[in-house]
């Protein structure tokens with residue numbers, strides 16, 4: 001946006017842009033919700049064969065080992081062309097967790113299928129009774145010789161019904177105090193006997209997530225990541241990365257483009273009051289890009305980006321919502337239409353992205369929880 | 384979030400922080416109640432530290448550093464409510480120093496012996512900096528200017544860098560304080576400083592020789608002003624935040640520290656959020672632009688965001704203090720007033736957003 005590319009970055013940008021133009025199917029561009037796996041995974045695999053699926057992973061694990069600026073160039077070019085939102089549970093969550101805490105055998109077994117897209121992962125943290133208060137989770141895993149027996153359920157599991165494996169937080173010591181000291185981090189094969197999965201339809205009309213029931217499911221003990229009862233630390237260690245991932249400015253940039261097209265089509269673009277809000281929104285997108293690259297730069301320098309990542313999460317998610325609020329305002333009477341709106345500049349989805357954006361301040365730690373974290377852990381306010 | 388600085392930049396920031404250690408609310412109050420806006424001796428000290436020539440190329444006797452360094456110093460100046468016009472002097476020196484043939488005055492501006500400040504703004508809501516209504520007539524390097532500028536930080540200034548429309552477009556000129564036909568009409572600001580209207584009537588002026596054209600000189604100085612004001616606003620936000628967080632940690636009501644109330648914790652988080660967004664934005668703009676060629680859309684974005692968020696933050700800080708925050712006795716009000724001043728100069732948030740719509744091609 002306001003960085004000037006070095007000559008090397010400029011040529012990388014040209015390469016990425018022309019490759020995307022040639023390889024990203026038109027049907028996958030500017031999608032507002034995540035396309036289903038039958039449509040999305042072939043694209044994932046195309047990116048993978050090109051070697052571009054994991055820019056932030058080190059080369060030894062099949063990543064690109066890209067520099068920060070190369071990662072940003074990628075992000076910007078993916079946004080420009082309207083590339084779809086990829087499943088991130090493997091790439092951004094369990095992949096990095098296994099690189100840091102997994103055994104060599106676990107890395108060997110699980111990392112390559114993430115890179116080639118042959119296995120889809122789900123995150124099993126939330127439960128019906130444990131949302132923001134995750135440490136109260138109740139799904140039991142009882143160690144029985146060489147295996148765990150898992151009983152309980154997980155909910156709001158993104159792509160649960162499309163996934164092959166789940167990384168889950170389970171209770172292995174029911175009496176531990178504090179409660180989070182009795183939680184372990186395990187890997188569950190979702191094709192195991194005793195598992196039932198129920199997709200859940202969202203307000204945006206898609207089946208983004210699911211409820212997963214475990215009825216005495218057998219999980220080999222070797223699927224434990226790290227030590228027994230050490231799951232809380234592992235889950236939290238990489239939360240910073242997760243929060244960063246959800247605030248990638250790619251989504252904000254796409255939303256901004258959609259607003260401009262819609263505002264031109266309805267003519268509201270000429271209204272000075274609207275222009276003022278559009279400028280404010282656009283300036284905030286610029287600020288988000290700056291914040292995001294600032295945060296990525298700090299993590300790349302291996303300075304720990306702990307609770308500060310909450311700031312990027314709040315800013316990015318609330319901005320995305322305000323952009324979508326501006327979108328329905330730009331759309332005027334089209335705001336509540338279920339189908340995408342045909343305009344002279346192309347078809348624009350309005351209601352669905354607006355509805356879809358309501359989730360971003362809830363998942364990955366709600367905005368309220370992030371503010372609690374900032375107040376206590378960064379600003380050191382009293383309890 | 385911590386900035387990723389080189390060790391030299393870290394040292395520079397530390398020495399700026401040390402310099403402002405001797406400033407702060409007490410000194411700001413002293414100047415508020417006196418006829419002088421600042422201490423000339425302190426400006427010369429800033430000159431000795433090299434800060435006034437921070438952007439001036441080494442070939443012209445400056446430090447030849449970039450916008451990041453300027454922002455680091457001005458951020459501290461904002462934190463300390465510094466009264467000496469370090470930012471104005473530094474950007475004026477830069478504008479003089481970018482010229483292939485700098486005016487002889489440059490070296491005295493860099494030492495702080497002479498003060499030159501920009502005089503670009505003509506209307507309350509900012510304006511197109513490249514189409515000033517002030518007129519320049521004549522040819523060669525000595526021109527005559529007629530027109531009027533507003534909100535000039537003229538106190539203690541020996542001269543001004545004035546934008547005007549010449550035969551071939553905008554030009555940047557130096558006008559001496561005591562030049563013929565140059566009059567000032569000062570008025571007090573809320574924080575006890577003064578801003579003046581500057582009237583020029585056939586006033587002789589020296590053309591600041593163009594780099595590479597005089598149009599660019601006007602543009603460069605204008606965008607530099609926006610970045611400089613934004614960096615200072617960032618410092619104001621930071622210190623207001625610090626003072627307020629301290630208060631939340633000591634004030635008790637209902638038998639508890641008020642900082643333990645969630646509503647206040649969330650507002651404190653909002654203050655932090657705004658401050659960090661401004662910090663990331665300013666240092667990205669600073670890190671990615673050359674001082675004499677700042678992307679105008681980026682400068683407008685920075686000033687719009689810093690202006691709006693500094694007011695949000697300092698207003699919220701008053702609220703979090705309760706009645707004590709409403710008193711003149713408490714320092715937090717000084718930060719609100721400094722934010723009012725800096726955010727209003729050179730086009731407030733709304734004015735910069737209006738420019739941004741046009742420059743960034745949002746409606747195209």
Ligand SMILES: Cc1cc2nc3c(=O)[nH]c(=O)nc-3n(C[C@H](O)[C@H](O)[C@H](O)COP(=O)(O)OP(=O)(O)OC[C@H]3O[C@@H](n4cnc5c(N)ncnc54)[C@H](O)[C@@H]3O)c2cc1C
Nearest residue numbers: 123124125126131132156157158359362363364365366368
């Ligand atoms: C689209 C989507 C995808 C998701 N995907 C996954 C997934 O793949 N895997 C997974 O494990 N989970 C997933 N989640 C679940 C998500 O992590 C939880 O929704 C989230 O942690 C909030 O929990 P909850 O929904 O139970 O809300 P609750 O915790 O019941 O919160 C209700 C409201 O109360 C507020 N609140 C709660 N506690 C406090 C407090 N202490 N202070 C102030 N306010 C408070 C919340 O902010 C919220 O506004 C997903 C959620 C969504 C929406």
